[in-house]
Amino acid sequence: MRIGVAIDAACDLPHDFLERNGIAVMPITVKVDDQKFKDDRDPAEIQRFRDQKLGSRSHSAETEASSVEDVQDLFLDRMVRDFDCVVCLTIMATRSPIHDNVIKASFAILKSYRPVREAMGHTGPFLMRVVDTRNIFAGSGPAVAETVRMIQAGKSPAEVRERAAHVADCSYGYMLPRDLNYLRSRARSKGDRSVSFLSSMLGTALDIKPILRAHRGETGPVGKVRGFEHGAQVLFEYAAKRVQAGLLVPSLSLSYGGDLDDMRNLPGYHPLTRICGDAGVEILESPMSITGMVNVGEGAMTIGLAGEDHIAEF
Template identity: 90%
Template sequence: MRIGVAIDAAVDVPQDFVERNGVAVMPITVKVDNHRFKDDRDPAEILRFRDQKLGSRSQSAETEPSSVEDVQNLFLGRMVKDYDCVVCLTIMATRSPIHDNVIKASFAILKNYRPIREAAGISGPFLMRVVDTRNIFAGSAPAVAEAVRMIQAGKSPAEVRERAAHIADCSYGYMLPRDLNYLRSRARSKGDRSVSFLSSMLGTALDIKPILRAHRGETGPVGKVRGFEHGAQVLFEYAAKRVQAGLLVPCLSLSYGGELDEMRNLPGYTALTRICGDAGVEMLETPMSITGMVNVGEGAMTLGFASEEHVAEF
C-alpha cells in the first residue's frame, strides 16, 4: 500500500525532509498590508517575507489556512492518485481551524475519489487518517518524523496513525520569543489576552523573556530568563538533558525566525549538537514558517521533541 504524508505549512520541518519524503504541504495564505504570501514552506517565499522587512508590521496580518475546498482540490487532484492512504498531520486544533477543515474535507474526498482513481487505472479504496499533533511549529515535527519512519518500516495505516497520535501526546514544544511587545500585540489582535500589557512592558524594560511550552493542545509559560541569548542557552541545555534521558523519537526539531546561522551561533548550540550526535538523535533544523513569524515575531525560536512525561525546570 502506498502511504503518503500531508502537513499544514505551520508544521516546522526542513524543506529537504519534505522533498526527501514526498510530504505534501497544505498552504496558508498570509496577508500583510498590501503584500500577499503563500506559505507552503518554500524557502524562497520565506526569504521574500524576511527581505520585505515586514516583521514589525505583521501584528494585524491575516492568515488563511487551507479551506475545506482547498484540501478537497489537493486530494482529489493529486493525492488520491499518488497514494492509497494519506496521513494528515496538523498543528493543534485549539489554535488553528486547519484540523477541522481537513476532517470536513475528508467526507467529500472519500465520497468522490473512486471515479478519479478508476480513470487513472488505479483499483482499490483510498483512505485518510487525520492526526492533531496537539502542538505548534517545531513541536509538531516529532509526530511527523515518526509517521514517516513508520511508513518506511512498512506499517499499516492504522499502526501509523496510532503511533503518530501517541507521539503527539508525548510531544513538547518550547518557544523563546525575541520581542514581547510584538507577541502581545499579535495575541491581542487575535483575542488572546495571555500576554498582558504590564508583563510585556516589564519584560521589555528588564529584557525578561518567557519560555513558553506547547503540550497536549495547551500553551503557556513555564519559565523566564533574562536576555534572548541566555534564554537560548537555557533552552539548549534543557533539551540536551532530555536527549540524554532518552527521547521517544530520535529527533530534535528546531525552527528559527531568521537565518539559521544566527541560531547556530547562539550559546549552547554547539554542545547540544554534540550531545545529539553522541545519542544518535537527528537535528531537524528549519527556518520558521511565515505563519510562525507572523504569530510570534521574527527572531523567535521554537524547539520540539517527544519524551516521557516530565516536569519542566527552568
C-alpha cells in the same frame, strides 16, 4: 500499500526533509497590508517575507488556513492518484481551523475519489487518517518524523496513525520569543489578552523573556529568563538533558525566525548537536514558517521533542 503524508504549513520542518519524503504541504495564506504570501514551506517565499522587512506591521496580518475546498482539491488532484492512504498531520486544533477543515474535507474526498483513481488504473480503496499533533511549529516535528519512520518500516495505516497519535500526546514544543511588545500586539489583534501591557513593558525594560510551552493542545508560560541568548542556552541545555534521558523519537526539531546561522551561533547550540550525534538523534532544523513569524515575531526560536512525561524547570 503506498502511504503518503500531508502536513499543515505551520509544522516547522526542513524543506529537504519534505522533498525527500514526498510530503505534501497544505498552505496558509498570509496577508500583511497590501502584501500576500503563500506559506507552504517554500524557502524562497519565506525569504521573500523576511526581505520585505515588515517588522511591527506583521502583528496585524491576516492568516487563512487551507479551506475545506482547498484540501479537497489537493487530494483529488494529487494525493488520491499517488497514494492508497494519506496520513494528514496538523498543528493543534485549539489554535487553528485546519484540523477541522481536513476532517470535513475527508468526507467529500472519500465519496469522490473512485473515478479519479479508476482513470489512473487504481481499483483499490483510498484511505485518510487525520492526526492532531496537539502542538505548533517545531513541536509538531516529532510526530511527523515518526510517521515517516513508521511508513518506511512498512507499518499498516492503523499502526502509523496510532503511533503518530501517541507521539503527539508525548510531544513538547518550547518557544523563546525575541520581542515581547510584538507578541503582545499580535495577541491583542487576535483578541487574546494573555500578554498584558504591564508584563510586556517590564519584560522589555528588564530584558526578561518568557519560555512558552505547547503540550497536548495547550500553550502557556513555564519559565522566564533574562536575555534572549541566555534563554537559548537554557533551552538548548534542557533539550540536551532530554536527549540524554532518552527520547521516544530519535529526532529533535529546531526552527528559527531568521537566518539559521544566527541560531547556530547561539550559546549551547554546538554542545546540543554533539550530544544528539552521540545519541543517534537527528536534528531537523528549519526556518520558522511565515505563519509562525507573523504570530510570534521574527527572531523567535522553537524546539520540539517527544519524551516521557516530565516536569521542566527553568
